[in-house]
Amino acid sequence: MTDLLKKAKDSFQKNDLKTAGLLLNEVIDQNPNSTEGFFYLANVFHVKGELGKAIKAFSRVLELDPNHTDAAISLSVIYNDIGKYEEAKVIFEKANNQIKNTQGQGLSDPHLNKKFSLRHYELAEMYASYGRYDEALFEYNKSSTLDPDNLEIRIKISKNYSKKGFISKALEELKRLKNEQPGYMPARIAIGLLYYGNGNIIEAQAEWQNVLSREPGHPEATMYVGLSRGATETTISLS
Numbered sequence: 001m002t003d004l005l006k007k008a009k010d011s012f013q014k015n016d017l018k019t020a021g022l023l024l025n026e027v028i029d030q031n032p033n034s035t036e037g038f039f040y041l042a043n044v045f046h047v048k049g050e051l052g053k054a055i056k057a058f059s060r061v062l063e064l065d066p067n068h069t070d071a072a073i074s075l076s077v078i079y080n081d082i083g084k085y086e087e088a089k090v091i092f093e094k095a096n097n098q099i100k101n102t103q104g105q106g107l108s109d110p111h112l113n114k115k116f117s118l119r120h121y122e123l124a125e126m127y128a129s130y131g132r133y134d135e136a137l138f139e140y141n142k143s144s145t146l147d148p149d150n151l152e153i154r155i156k157i158s159k160n161y162s163k164k165g166f167i168s169k170a171l172e173e174l175k176r177l178k179n180e181q182p183g184y185m186p187a188r189i190a191i192g193l194l195y196y197g198n199g200n201i202i203e204a205q206a207e208w209q210n211v212l213s214r215e216p217g218h219p220e221a222t223m224y225v226g227l228s229r230g231a232t233e234t235t236i237s238l239s
Helices: 003-013 017-030 035-048 051-064 069-081 085-103 110-129 133-146 152-163 167-180 185-197 201-214 219-230
Strands: none
Touching: 003 017, 003 035, 017 035, 035 051, 035 069, 051 069, 069 085, 069 110, 085 110, 110 133, 110 152, 133 152, 152 167, 152 185, 167 185, 185 201, 185 219, 201 219
16 A cells, blocks of 8 residues: 555545545556555545446446455445436346355455445335335345444334234344344333334333333423323324
8 A cells, every 4th residue: 555545545544535536536646556545436426425426436346346345335335325326236136146156255344334234224215115124124134233233223124023913023123133232222211112013102101211210301201101100192203
């Protein structure tokens, strides 16, 4: 790694995008075929919201190195964000096949897995928004497997089960999450909502009171306890 590229990376990691961009342009001027130079410049553009420039830079990376899965995933995410779903799908599936082959050789990259997880999460959200819950569940589960630390995905899985009418499955998912992560309050809040929606007021209040005992003044728990005590016709939605 050249000193110039190292300085550019350091600037990028410190969120000094202006300096990083200037240094990366110097790197590319010195070496027009610098894959890393174009890749980090693409990330600078992406963070700055200059998506057209980011697309061009990520595309240049793939011209130089067609097997650069990180660039492919990033490009796929941008295309998905701007509504070019077919382009996103083609690039993503190609990258997905590449990483499967690589992982078959024993390589696992947590950073890359998080990027794949994000892509599957975005697909799941899109399916869910159109009421295609089976496909959404499939993608949410993929996303969770790739990034098990993202506990919000587990909440989404439960919500999709609930929307399909599988309340017991939804509750089972949340209870498992609560047992695995006792300090994760959103799981307890969501369990309370499921109970409340099915008329189990005492069980719902117990979950929310538990949250308040752990985090006094928790805004959601406080609100739901108040509603459950004072409103007989209030419907609380899990969505």
